[in-house]
Structure formats: structure tokens, C-alpha cells
Amino acid sequence: MAIQRLRTETRYSEAVIHNGTVYLAGQLADDLTGDICQQTRETLASIDRLLAEAGSDRSRILSATIYLKDIAADYAGLNAEWDAWLVPGTAPARACVEANMYAPEVLVEISIVAALN
Incomplete structure (x- = not known):
């Protein structure tokens, strides 16, 4: 099966599709001036758009890796938004770590891994 790459840059592709699975590069907010919720x-929203472009959606997410600048300060805000966004009954495998950004x-x-529709 061929490998398909979407929005390829010099160092990475925003999405790579192979064997019924889509792998998203780490996604960020467009406006970096807002708080953790924004x-x-x-x-x-960026993940939704990219999954749709690849032929998937948030209900098909298999795994999520979340990187937070300050896990103590931002974990609750992240989870409030994540829980509201996630389709009930479709929680993926997930890791959430603090990282230097x-x-x-x-x-x-x-970063997301999802099954294609």
C-alpha cells in the first residue's frame, strides 16, 4: 500500500496516511496569545480539519499524545476542553506530559493517530 503525505514541508508532513491509519504531526493553536483553554x-479544531482532509474524524482516534508547557497550571483547562470535544464512548489511548516547547x-x-473512515 502506498504512503500518502499531506501538507508536506521540508522537515515534516502535517499528516501521513498508510495502511488505513492517519498519523498527524503535532498540532498547535493558530493564535498563541490565548490561555490554555483557547x-x-x-x-x-486544527485536528478536526486535518482528520477530515485525511478521511477520518475525532471518533476514529486511536491514540493521542499531549504535550503541555506547564502540566500543573494547565492540565485541568486542557481536560475541560478535551472532554467537551471528545465523542462520548470513543476515548483513545492517551499520554499527557510536560515538555519544553x-x-x-x-x-x-x-499529536494524533487515527483510523480512516
Whole structure:
């Protein structure tokens, strides 16, 4: 089966599709001036758009890796947005860790693996 790459840049592709699975690169908010709730909402909206482009949706997520700049300060806000966004009964395998981000204003980054529709 061929490998399909979407929105390929020099160093990465935003999505890679292979063998019925879509792998998303880490997604960020468009506006990095907001708080954790705003950044999480924007990040989840980006994931929705990219999954749709790849032929999947949030109900098909298999795994999520979430990176937070400050887990003590932002875990509750992230989870409030995540819980409201997630389709009931479809919780994926998930890891959430604190990480140094590439820029100080980035509060959250989320990487997704999902099954195609």
C-alpha cells in the first residue's frame, strides 16, 4: 500500500496516511496569545480539519499524545476542553506530559493517530 503525505514541508508532513491509519504531526493553536483553554480549542479544531482532509474524524482516534508547557497550571483547562470535544464512548489511548516547547508562548501541542473512515 502506498504512503500518502499531506501538507508536506521540508522537515515534516502535517499528516501521513498508510495502511488505513492517519498519523498527524503535532498540532498547535493558530493564535498563541490565548490561555490554555483557547489554545486547546484551536488545536482541537486544527485536528478536526486535518482528520477530515485525511478521511477520518475525532471518533476514529486511536491514540493521542499531549504535550503541555506547564502540566500543573494547565492540565485541568486542557481536560475541560478535551472532554467537551471528545465523542462520548470513543476515548483513545492517551499520554499527557510536560515538555519544553519550541517557543515560550506555546502552551499545548497534540499529536494524533487515527483510523480512516
